[in-house]
Amino acid sequence: xxxxxxxxxxxxxxxxxxxxxxxxxxxxxxxxxxxxxxxxxxxxxxxxxxxxxxxxxxxxxxxxxxxxxxxxxxxxxxxxxxxxxxxxxxxxxxxxxxxxxxxxxxxxxxxxxxxxxxxxxxxxxxxxxxxxxxxxxxxxxxxxxxxxxxxxxxxxxxxxxxxxxxxxxxxxxxxxxxxxxxxxxxxxxxxxxxxxxxxxxxxxxxxxxxxxxxxxxxxxxxxxxxxxxxxxxxxxxxxxxxxxxxxxxxxxxxxxxxxxxxxxxxxxxxxxxxxxxxxxxxxxxxxxxxxxxxxxxxxxxxxxxxxxxxxxxxxxxxxxxxxxxxxxxxxxxxxxxxxxxxxxxxxxxxxxxxxxxxxxxx
Numbered sequence: 334x335x336x337x338x339x340x341x342x343x344x345x346x347x348x349x350x351x352x353x354x355x356x357x358x359x360x361x362x363x364x365x366x367x368x369x370x371x372x373x374x375x376x377x378x379x380x381x382x383x384x385x386x387x388x389x390x391x392x393x394x395x396x397x398x399x400x401x402x403x404x405x406x407x408x409x410x411x412x413x414x415x416x417x418x419x420x421x422x423x424x425x426x427x428x429x430x431x432x433x434x435x436x437x438x439x440x441x442x443x444x445x446x447x448x449x450x451x452x453x454x455x456x457x458x459x460x461x462x463x464x465x466x467x468x469x470x471x472x473x474x475x476x477x478x479x480x481x482x483x484x485x486x487x488x489x490x491x492x493x494x495x496x497x498x499x500x501x502x503x504x505x506x507x508x509x510x511x512x513x514x515x516x517x518x519x520x521x522x523x524x525x526x527x528x529x530x531x532x533x534x535x536x537x538x539x540x541x542x543x544x545x546x547x548x549x550x551x552x553x554x555x556x557x558x559x560x561x562x563x564x565x566x567x568x569x570x571x572x573x574x575x576x577x578x579x580x581x582x583x584x585x586x587x588x589x590x591x592x593x594x595x596x597x598x599x600x601x602x603x604x605x606x607x608x609x610x611x612x613x614x615x616x617x618x619x620x621x622x623x624x625x626x627x628x629x630x631x632x633x634x635x636x637x638x639x640x641x642x643x644x645x646x647x648x649x650x651x652x653x654x655x656x657x658x659x660x661x662x663x664x665x666x667x668x669x670x671x672x673x674x675x676x677x678x679x680x681x682x683x684x685x686x687x688x689x690x691x692x693x694x695x
Contacts, residue, residue: 341406344399356396357400362404370410383422409663424538424553439484439485444482444484445483446483447486448487459492471531471532477528480526497537520669548623550623555627558603559634568645571645595637603630625683642667
């Protein structure tokens with residue numbers, strides 16, 4: 334029997350068995366598992382993986398999200414490196430009128446982040462350059478993951494009272510990435526710290542306001558949820574493996590059954606969303622429905638992740654947290670990653686938007 338805890342693909346396709354219709358070859362998954370804390374090696378592999386994957390909404394979203402989940406099942410941190418790079422490439426493809434990246438020396442070997450967070454006391458503003466022919470960015474952007482490792486990023490900046498997305502080269506004298514503070518015990522290699530921009534040359538990506546209003550914004554959020562789900566699958570595989578070759582107690586069986594139910598419900602939500610996203614290419618999913626769908630799916634998946642975390646902790650006890658480095662790292666990584674979920678704030682937004690639509694939702 335193959336080791337259930339070994340890196341192997343998972344799928345959101347109708348056949349949920351491990352390895353069915355694999356979105357990525359096992360060699361890629363083994364690599365990311367073996368190089369989990371080697372960021373340069375992961376980024377190099379990400380650059381090789383990305384061209385083989387579809388963008389969301391192009392008819393094969395289930396394969397894209399299956400790939401993200403498979404990487405997270407192999408290593409959560411690796412998925413945290415891959416997902417924003419793929420998101421950036423998708424945004425660049427979807428941008429109206431295309432994006433001229435020649436000014437930034439961006440090419441196939443570029444590695445990308447997406448920096449759209451806002452924080453108290455900091456702000457990035459965009460203004461025309463001195464020649465009036467381009468744009469520059471000034472200010473501080475918080476929560477910039479891997480900025481010291483990446484070559485380029487998509488950054489939101491204020492233009493008047495609205496935000497606009499810009500592409501920026503990170504390895505220039507106009508950009509300084511902080512080393513911290515980053516005291517996290519999870520995702521220790523994915524440092525998320527402020528970046529300071531001083532008249533940094535920038536290329537607009539879409540018109541003002543486009544980035545946050547496009548349906549693809551919601552699709553990217555569901556892609557992150559696919560990573561959470563894959564990370565929980567990795568935990569569940571460890572639980573499964575721990576019960577092999579011995580007579581499991583009734584309580585352990587109950588925990589395993591509950592884990593299966595939670596993962597199955599989240600998988601179904603992701604698979605249904607993939608179908609909706611692909612249907613939206615022809616106008617089947619408007620902005621409002623996209624937001625409602627994304628929040629619904631992310632909440633279902635986040636709840637499932639927390640259930641799997643709790644059940645695995647109860648069933649397996651402290652042993653693997655103290656003696657199994659890969660398991661302990663997965664627990665810490667997933668615990669931090671899923672906190673990107675806005676929890677009760679998203680639930681409140683969901684209720685508000687449901688009432689605003691004025692249509693009975695069930």
